[in-house]
Amino acid sequence: MRALTPVPLHLREVTVTSIPTSPPTTVESEVTGPFAWFRSMSxxxxxxxxxxxxxxxxxxxxxxxxxxxxxxxxxxxxxxxxxxxxxxxxxxxxxxxxxxxxxxxxxxxxxxxxxxxxxxxxxxxxxxxxxxxxxxxxxxxxxxxxxxxxxxxxxxxxxxxxxxxxxxxxxxxxxxxxxxxxxxxxxxxxxxxxxxxxxxxxxxxxxxxxxxxxxxxLVYVRRNVEDAPEVTERLARKEARPPLSSIFKGGMARRTICATLLSTGVMGGYYTFATWLPTYLKTERGLTVVGTGGYLFVLITGAFCGYVTAGQLVDRLGRRVTFVIFALLSAGLLISYVNIPQGSNSLLLILGFPLGFSASAIFSGFGSYLAELYPSTVRGTGQSFTYNVGRALGAIFPTAVGFSSAGVGGALIYGAVGYGLALVALLGLPETRGSELT
Structure with a gap:
């Protein structure tokens, strides 16, 4: 019979530590397929x-x-x-x-x-x-x-x-x-x-x-949903909570300002689309398909596909690159829409899908990106402030179109300004893909 050779200590340690010891690690290594993102969750x-x-x-x-x-x-x-x-x-x-x-x-x-x-x-x-x-x-x-x-x-x-x-x-x-x-x-x-x-x-x-x-x-959430364990533990310790001003101090000030400008630009461009484009297409281009069930179906379908597709890009290409891609696409589609020929209802219907796709896809990166920009103690404050203040400021864009001397055609200018502002804001923000939330 062949004699057993003792395993050196350092090899034993490698062997032991290479064995998955926790369910999350095992699940992540085994889960594959298009819905691995969901199945890998606890x-x-x-x-x-x-x-x-x-x-x-x-x-x-x-x-x-x-x-x-x-x-x-x-x-x-x-x-x-x-x-x-x-x-x-x-x-x-x-x-x-x-x-x-x-x-x-x-x-x-x-x-x-x-x-x-x-x-x-x-x-x-x-x-x-x-x-x-x-x-x-x-x-x-x-x-x-x-x-x-x-x-x-x-x-x-x-x-x-x-x-x-x-x-x-x-x-x-x-x-x-x-x-x-x-x-x-x-x-x-x-x-x-x-x-x-x-x-x-x-x-x-x-x-x-x-x-x-x-x-x-509310019934479902009350019975079935709870905060992540580390958050529950932190809240149980009843530590002092940083004030709102803390997201404007130290290294977080630049992030908060730039993230707010990013939200403002994206929201401003989107609201300009949603508020004035239908009016322009009806009054200036004589397009009757706007607002019909068929047009809304194409637009909503495009939006849903845009959201989930952009999620793939956010993880594969990074947060900042994905924002850039869809800001440019949305601005380009705005220009295309403003120049649709008179009475081209069929063309408008076709362009409804890419419009809904791009204008919505740009929002897919916000949830992960803003969460990764802030530590746990001020994550809620930072993420909610930057997104919602940006939403309120973005609402000014369609109002400005209404007061503009350019009239409804000014939607092109203000929409482009919105997406341009988003691109500038990204220059002051880091890439966070793959970050652990601390």
Whole structure:
């Protein structure tokens, strides 16, 4: 029989340490396929993903029921164009306030509790909009709805980011972002159904009342979702929480300013698209397909595909490169749209897909990128502040178009300025792909 040769000590150590000793390592090495980003997450992480996805989809739904009901609301209260526009503007402006408050709560009471507070807030005030008996009352409820709307995204995004593996974080957060397209599609379906089957004076109220749907999500989150273990441990120690000003001190000041400008530019370009492009195409180009079911279907499908595709690029090419790619594509498509020939409805329908794809894909990088820019103690404050203040400032762009001497055609200028601002802001930000969240 062959004698056994003793194994040198250093080889024994290599042999022992090379054996996977924890379930996460084993799972990551075995999971493959297009949905490895989800399957590699722990059971707690998967439940967190479902809660955040549902929260953002319903956030989108509750925000977009207003555009779906706008025509009926305008007729019911006899509103001017400025008054109807103000309903959207106050929502976006109050979202900045809600975002800042929610950011502080995220770092003080936790991600899950803040997610529940924000979802409950936007749901309650969306429902109350349906009971409004006057324009001032509707405006007030919509303002308060914006506070919850502004805080939900950051709470859900951070919650999921802290569960996701670094190599998949971009894809995981891109799928959370894709929930916006799901909520958008749901709002269009429900809004169209009610408009076609219910008296207009009642239909818009019922549409707002369906904003109670998030209550079902709250039950799920309360029973099944919890913060990442390290966050739970930190909160249990009841350490002193850094103030809002801390994200403007030391090395974080530059990140906060540049990240806010990045959000402002992307939001400004997008809102210019969404607000003025349909008007321009109808009034200046005589295109009747804008706003039809077929056009919205193409646009929403493009948006969903853009979100999930960009998630792949965010992880493979990096956060900054992906922002650059889609900022340039979105600006290029804006130029293409403004120059569509008179009456070319078929061409507009075809371009709807790449428009929805690029204009939405650029948002996929925010969830992972902003989370990676800040340490755990101020992650909620930093991420929510930069995203929501950028959203509020971005709302100024379409307003500026309305006051511009260039008229509706000024959308091209302001849209280009928005995406250009985003590119400049990236110069002051680092690449964070593969970062561990600390």
């Amino acid at each position: 059971p707690q992480g998967r439940r967190a993903f479902k809660g955040a996805f549902g929260g953002y989809a319903l956030d989108s739904y509750d925000f977009l029921v207003l555009p779906m009901a706008m025509v009926a609301i305008t007729a019911y209260f006899g509103l001017t164009t400025a008054q109807t526009g103000l309903l959207t503007t106050v929502t976006l402006l109050s979202s900045a306030v809600g975002g800042i408050v929610a950011g502080l709560l995220i770092d003080r009471i936790g991600r899950v509790k803040t997610l529940m507070v924000t979802v409950g807030t936007y749901a309650v005030f969306t429902v109350l909009c349906g009971f409004a008996t006057s324009y001032p009352m509707l405006l007030g409820f919509r303002t308060l709805q914006g506070i919850g709307f502004g805080g939900e995204w950051a709470a859900g995004a951070i919650l999921v980011a802290e569960y996701a593996r670094p190599r998949y974080r971009g894809r995981v957060l891109a799928w959370v972002q894709s929930a916006w397209a799901v909520g958008w599609a749901l709002a269009v379906i429900v809004g169209t159904t009610l408009t076609n089957n219910v008296d207009p004076d009642l239909a818009w109220r019922v549409l707002f009342w369906t904003g109670a749907l998030p209550a079902l999500l």
